[in-house]
Amino acid sequence: MLYELALGTLENVDNKIASSFRNDFPELNQLSAVDLKPSILPIAASVLKVGNTAPSTISIVHEIQETYQSQQWRQPYQADDFGLDFFNNTAWFPIADVEGPILFSKGLMEIMLLEPNITYPNHKHSPEELYVILAGNVWWQSDNQKACRKFAGEVIHHLPNVIHSIKAGNKPVLILNLWRRGSFEMPVITNA
Template identity: 30%
Template structure:
């Protein structure tokens, strides 16, 4: 194996370790979407990632998010965080200032490190002091918060705090918004159903 090939294998191994651990965490949520996400995360990823590492402005808080990991899952993520392909969130439909506060990476999905046309699973960064405006999409969605407490509103209910280790479940086309105050948030997310991003609306 060439040096480049060995390097890609190490990257893939680190990502696989994280995704296997994430599969076990997600499986604790007793829903069909969680079962589908868990199965996709635990599937054999024998090929190296198809996207090169990339960052966007909101990724400047990655070192803060990856420092002093408090869980085994975060420790595994820290080992592969430099290999992820980050992009702007919101399919081009969010206000311009969102680029400084929001970033998304897709691990599995149509535009992902590991291609899959039927499901999207990734990570979301939301910087501190930001209101991710109310939005909705055709896909059913599940979040697992990995770090940082954020305030979630579903439908028109008041924003309530959601801490690391907690899940947030959105039905198809169910409006929701996320507010961070004095700390950033990192969360794992998954989409099932109609995963075409064209339905995303703010």
């Protein structure tokens, strides 16, 4: 259900890059699925307190709120990567990647959750990336450009190896995160 809602979100945000990403993800009936054991991190309940949605994101946000306890929440970083505050106030769960729950090896699709005012500091990675803000808002900065605010329903695009960061607004933020032409790799932390 989340996979199909994510594809629908990419279609509904009315953005050419989002449409291009959508075309790189096959229909659900062309993929296999595996059951992942749910794992809950303390932050997960914050999905019930996220900021405003957009018409293009409301359906997927409601589904996430209904199913968050059955997801496999992860924190891929260590506390010393970005600090304990970041470690305790961010989390991800997969929708599609090499380990499931939808098996997909040519990219990834996941949900990112950031608590209010948390900064995901400068980092970069090889795969091209798309963020769709599902609920709440963020300050986004890329390649030392001036930071700008992005709201629910808006898209953020990162080319491979472009340094970028985001900071959550004053409510928890949900982001649909997609990579294409590469599966998960730990991002490189930068000081730029």
